[in-house]
Amino acid sequence: MHTNLLAAFDEHVQSRADSVALITWENEQRCSRSWRELASLVEATAAHLDNLFASSPALPKRIGYASSNTIDDVVLTLATARVGAIHVPISSKTSPAHQRACWDRVGGHWIDDESAASFRSAKFADDAMFAERTATLPKSPALILWTSGTSGTPKGVTLSHETLAKNAYAKLKAVPQSPTDVRLTSLPLAHAYARTCDLGTWLLSGCTLVLSYGYAGWKQLAAHVQPTLANVVPSLANRLLNEEAHSFGLGRLKILGCGGAGLTTETFHRWTERGVTVIQGYGCTETGPVICSATPHDPQPGLVGCPVDGWEIDIRDGRLFVRGDHVMLGYWDDPAATEQRIDRDGWFETGDLVEIDPRSNQFRILGRSDDVIVLNNGHKIFPASIEQRINQLPRVRHSMLTYRGGTLELWLDIESDSDPSKIEMSVHQMLANEVSWQVPDQLQFFSPPLSALQGELTTKGTICRSRILHNRFSPKA
Known part of the structure; x- marks a missing residue:
């Protein structure tokens, strides 16, 4: 050897x-x-x-x-x-x-x-x-x-x-x-x-x-x-x-x-x-x-x-x-x-x-230990388990599940020529059989799209959660 x-x-x-x-x-x-x-x-x-x-x-x-x-x-x-x-x-x-x-x-x-x-x-x-x-x-x-x-x-x-x-x-x-x-x-x-x-x-x-x-x-x-x-x-x-x-x-x-x-x-x-x-x-x-x-x-x-x-x-x-x-x-x-x-x-x-x-x-x-979402009712959600499924939908480039102000939000990064209403319908169909507390309260779309140059995507093409939260949702964003 x-x-x-x-x-x-x-x-x-x-x-x-x-x-x-x-x-x-x-x-x-x-x-x-x-x-x-x-x-x-x-x-x-x-x-x-x-x-x-x-x-x-x-x-x-x-x-x-x-x-x-x-x-x-x-x-x-x-x-x-x-x-x-x-x-x-x-x-x-x-x-x-x-x-x-x-x-x-x-x-x-x-x-x-x-x-x-x-x-x-x-x-x-x-x-x-x-x-x-x-x-x-x-x-x-x-x-x-x-x-x-x-x-x-x-x-x-x-x-x-x-x-x-x-x-x-x-x-x-x-x-x-x-x-x-x-x-x-x-x-x-x-x-x-x-x-x-x-x-x-x-x-x-x-x-x-x-x-x-x-x-x-x-x-x-x-x-x-x-x-x-x-x-x-x-x-x-x-x-x-x-x-x-x-x-x-x-x-x-x-x-x-x-x-x-x-x-x-x-x-x-x-x-x-x-x-x-x-x-x-x-x-x-x-x-x-x-x-x-x-x-x-x-x-x-x-x-x-x-x-x-x-x-x-x-x-x-x-x-x-x-x-x-x-x-x-x-x-x-x-x-x-x-x-x-x-x-x-x-x-x-x-x-x-x-x-x-x-x-x-x-x-x-199961996911990153620091990514686990703990809801107000004590239930835990592993974002990766939801995101991996959503990412398989046609025209969806990336997804990110986040919990802000007591609201479970699903954010999508989609192809530029996509129809958001059709994608939203596909998401609801995919998650129809999930337990109620794992179903997002809101569905949002990233605009502009996620950017590798802004550090929001890794070299592997996966999301950089902390950078997205900082760029898009921090008070200075």
């Missing part, structure tokens, strides 16, 4: 040099690269990074980059590990102000798109570098990712080489893949989900990785490569169900991973009816991210599987705590915030409420 992902990459370069490693979309066409070709790009970029460090010795060895799921995401990830630096990808889909704020807290060498392209364009043929260069210590910092901010200001989560490798190994054991598989990623590589479940498992298994982004990226590449494996968020899983299988690259798909938010039972069964095994999982950026994962042998709707290898589990009053090698080193330059989440015995508080299904021993995620 490798203690870092770079060692796994080097093994494929040596043993399977001419196999296809990576497929991207560049200059309006599909571009395939072998492990050998990818290694040349990595070595050329690593040499440039060494020169950067030598020319600016006062700057820390940290590499920042605006991540947009291109070839440079992969090359910079591997090259940064090659030179023993820390990689700091920041999603290009966030606002420029957010990117600057994150980078200012870390500092180092910022690589723009033009520089990244020029670095890898150089020819580098010294194969001896593979023997001469080694990765840094397993427990040393490898990566800083930014929390999606579902409950506050994003923080820099620092993960070690060992954490990234062990978490990817654990996910791969739960959901095996082989060198013959074609894995398409449409999730942001600046997010932990894709980092481990796509990039990490690819490096360990040696399959072919196809880089795309979102629905548009899937539409662009999937039909050309016909993937066998893919990870998505529920919104994309729902959208793909409405597309023709072969023309959207679904003809060979055998496993569809889904995380980032809950998937409805209906969507789960519709994919299963197509012959696709749906793998749901659960985790946090701070945990590498995978805590739980279903396996191809036991997928069930509404459940996220059992804890993967390497975790100790403790449930306190319904709240989930975990301990193990997958836990982050800490929040970057924020020991106080780190101590709030990781106690002296190493237990990390996830902030999520869970229960264990008595029949399968799999976990069910």
Whole structure:
């Protein structure tokens, strides 16, 4: 077992040099690269990074980059590990102000798109570098990712080489893949989900990785490569169900991973009816991210599987705590915030409420502990359980349940050309059989629509509840 992902990459370069490693979309066409070709790009970029460090010795060895799921995401990830630096990808889909704020807290060498392209364009043929260069210590910092901010200001989560490798190994054991598989990623590589479940498992298994982004990226590449494996968020899983299988690259798909938010039972069964095994999982950026994962042998709707290898589990009053090698080193330059989440015995508080299904021993995620709504009559509502169902309605982009001034309100973010009256009717029909105290008193529509640039949506496309409440409902809004 490798203690870092770079060692796994080097093994494929040596043993399977001419196999296809990576497929991207560049200059309006599909571009395939072998492990050998990818290694040349990595070595050329690593040499440039060494020169950067030598020319600016006062700057820390940290590499920042605006991540947009291109070839440079992969090359910079591997090259940064090659030179023993820390990689700091920041999603290009966030606002420029957010990117600057994150980078200012870390500092180092910022690589723009033009520089990244020029670095890898150089020819580098010294194969001896593979023997001469080694990765840094397993427990040393490898990566800083930014929390999606579902409950506050994003923080820099620092993960070690060992954490990234062990978490990817654990996910791969739960959901095996082989060198013959074609894995398409449409999730942001600046997010932990894709980092481990796509990039990490690819490096360990040696399959072919196809880089795309979102629905548009899937539409662009999937039909050309016909993937066998893919990870998505529920919104994309729902959208793909409405597309023709072969023309959207679904003809060979055998496993569809889904995380980032809950998937409805209906969507789960519709994919299963197509012959696709749906793998749901659960985790946090701070945990590498995978805590739980279903396996191809036991997928069930509404459940996220059992804890993967390497975790100790403790449930306190319904709240989930975990301990193990997958836990982050800490929040970057924020020991106080780190101590709030990781106690002296190493237990990390996830902030999520869970229960264990008595029949399968799999976990069910009830929602964030701080999102629970307590009504005046004492009844409790888990907003996620309602919101997940509402989000499946046609033309509904996002929903948010909130309780203000004794009134239970359901707020909807809908497509611009939608008929609000028809959507309102659909909502009432969907909730007709709910107990009365779970039915919203009022239905409202967000105007203007929720905005990622305003921090109201995460990079996963899920709502940032605290930011919406601040932007839309605070006295200053």
